[in-house]
Amino acid sequence: MPDFSISNPIHASIIAIFGLLLVSSIIVFFIRRKDEKDEHKELADRVKSWWFMITIFSLAILTSPVVSVIFFGLISFLAFKEFISIIPLRRADRSVLFWAYLTIPLQYVLVYMGWYGLFIVFIPVWVFFLLPFRLIISGQTDGFLKSVTAISWGLMITVFAISHAAMLMKFPATEASIAGGVGLIMFMAILNQGNDVAQYVWGKLFGKHKILPKISPKKTWEGFMGGALTTMIGAAILAPFLTPFSFIFSLLAGLMIACAGFIGDVTFSALKRDLKIKDAGSLIPGHGGILDRIDSLSLTAPLFFHLVRFFYY
Amino acid sequence: MNVLRLIFYALLVRPFLIVFLGLNTRNLDRLKIRDGAHLIAANHNSHLDAMVLMSLFKLKDIHRVKLVAAKDYFCRNALSTWFSLNIIGIVPIDRKGESDDPLKPVMKALEDGYTVVIFPEGSRGEPEKRQPLKYGITKILEAKPEITITPVFMHGLGKALPRGEGLFVPFICEINVGEELSWAGERSQLISSLEAVFDALEQEMEPKEWL
Numbered sequence: 088m089p090d091f092s093i094s095n096p097i098h099a100s101i102i103a104i105f106g107l108l109l110v111s112s113i114i115v116f117f118i119r120r121k122d123e124k125d126e127h128k129e130l131a132d133r134v135k136s137w138w139f140m141i142t143i144f145s146l147a148i149l150t151s152p153v154v155s156v157i158f159f160g161l162i163s164f165l166a167f168k169e170f171i172s173i174i175p176l177r178r179a180d181r182s183v184l185f186w187a188y189l190t191i192p193l194q195y196v197l198v199y200m201g202w203y204g205l206f207i208v209f210i211p212v213w214v215f216f217l218l219p220f221r222l223i224i225s226g227q228t229d230g231f232l233k234s235v236t237a238i239s240w241g242l243m244i245t246v247f248a249i250s251h252a253a254m255l256m257k258f259p260a261t262e263a264s265i266a267g268g269v270g271l272i273m274f275m276a277i278l279n280q281g282n283d284v285a286q287y288v289w290g291k292l293f294g295k296h297k298i299l300p301k302i303s304p305k306k307t308w309e310g311f312m313g314g315a316l317t318t319m320i321g322a323a324i325l326a327p328f329l330t331p332f333s334f335i336f337s338l339l340a341g342l343m344i345a346c347a348g349f350i351g352d353v354t355f356s357a358l359k360r361d362l363k364i365k366d367a368g369s370l371i372p373g374h375g376g377i378l379d380r381i382d383s384l385s386l387t388a389p390l391f392f393h394l395v396r397f398f399y400y
Numbered sequence: 401m402n403v404l405r406l407i408f409y410a411l412l413v414r415p416f417l418i419v420f421l422g423l424n425t426r427n428l429d430r431l432k433i434r435d436g437a438h439l440i441a442a443n444h445n446s447h448l449d450a451m452v453l454m455s456l457f458k459l460k461d462i463h464r465v466k467l468v469a470a471k472d473y474f475c476r477n478a479l480s481t482w483f484s485l486n487i488i489g490i491v492p493i494d495r496k497g498e499s500d501d502p503l504k505p506v507m508k509a510l511e512d513g514y515t516v517v518i519f520p521e522g523s524r525g526e527p528e529k530r531q532p533l534k535y536g537i538t539k540i541l542e543a544k545p546e547i548t549i550t551p552v553f554m555h556g557l558g559k560a561l562p563r564g565e566g567l568f569v570p571f572i573c574e575i576n577v578g579e580e581l582s583w584a585g586e587r588s589q590l591i592s593s594l595e596a597v598f599d600a601l602e603q604e605m606e607p608k609e610w611l
Contacts, residue, residue, distance in 0.1 A: 165419075165422075168571070172572035175609075178610040181559070230611050363606075368422065370422065
């Protein structure tokens with residue numbers, strides 16, 4: 088690990104996040120002191136979980152590229168496990184699931200090698216055709232379509248999509264941006280997760296007009312707009328330190344992260360509503376499962392990756 | 401030996417279960433060590449059941465818990481016998497009828513004040529299909545009517561590693577703990593109330609069955 092210093096933009100932004108977290112913890116502390124019925128336990132749990140998540144994320148990012156890749160691989164693994172545990176499958180699918188799990192280390196080895204050509208086709212082309220074939224070998228045609236589509240979609244969203252976040256690391260540092268790929272990961276992660284929080288806070292404070300009442304009754308136009316605006320301002324502030332983006336491009340990136348985050352979020356809301364569950368798991372106190380935390384990242388990561396790749400690398 | 405046992409559960413079993421399975425628990429506060437002997441009755445789907453149940457206890461309590469397990473399976477040679485008795489912490493019972501009183505070791509463990517985990521269905525049946533409860537558990541209660549029972553229902557382990565399959569596939573498993581039951585003086589009544597509690601626990605967590 089290189090020496091920790093404030094002049095390093097990555098280190099400075101980690102310090103800033105911990106500063107924000109400290110402020111949130113203090114605010115929550117005062118909210119809870121006044122609140123006699125203890126209605127804000129979930130909020131307190133949530134902030135406490137943020138401490139854990141941000142600490143783990145910071146260590147994963149700072150230690151070494153291998154650790155960062157393993158970290159994202161583990162997220163994919165836990166997310167895929169949650170996914171197959173909440174969807175209805177057949178006993179015959181067990182053998183296919185075993186192979187589906189094996190795609191996770193393979194995909195992340197490709198990330199580590201920086202082998203973009205295979206990384207981008209491995210799951211959408213190879214796995215997409217070979218998994219159904221493995222399913223055929225097990226010989227049960229009842230429910231074939233349901234299983235194939237569910238497992239393929241799950242792999243796309245939890246493994247293929249999330250691995251793009253790790254692949255950002257492979258963008259080298261340039262004169263325009265000394266933070267390089269790690270800076271891009273920080274930029275995206277801060278704004279993506281920050282956008283979730285900002286949408287929630289704006290929605291709580293001013294939320295009135297529902298966007299998609301049938302899918303996510305708590306999502307409002309006020310929350311979405313406030314969140315998007317906050318994220319765009321955040322993007323403009325962070326971009327000079329962490330990215331090679333111009334001012335205009337950073338605003339667009341912020342807007343894109345806010346929209347993609349929203350779409351990812353409501354996509355999983357629809358899935359959970361279909362399955363008649365509230366949370367995908369219980370791994371993270373106050374948040375639910377890991378899928379509930381990374382739902383907004385699932386669409387943001389590939390879109391942001393390709394946006395950067397197209398315009399800057 | 402207690403140290404080895406603690407290391408086994410704290411450093412091997414728990415991390416493995418948390419990463420490769422994931423335990424989604426409900427009403428875990430109902431699972432606690434009593435002052436004296438206590439019974440935990442759980443449904444049985446997989447080889448992993450015993451490990452999962454042990455992991456639900458706090459580490460400081462693990463030395464007070466024993467698992468009832470089949471002697472012919474867990475004590476096949478000197479090494480597996482030593483490991484099963486001292487590290488896993490089983491109470492071996494003889495299923496083959498070689499001893500006059502197969503429940504004797506269970507009684508002994510209860511007299512020593514242990515919390516004993518028992519699978520009233522007997523051997524694992526078809527995965528995730530409940531077997532009718534056997535009367536073994538009622539014999540224990542008849543002899544020791546003061547002991548209470550905590551029912552535990554588990555789902556998902558039979559998906560991760562069902563009987564007769566060597567392929568382990570990670571699945572999150574659901575666990576639900578019921579309220580304490582006590583002996584009302586009649587065998588069939590205990591069996592039916594246990595069945596009813598298992599039904600209720602299963603319904604409450606709405607498990608995803610295989611299609």
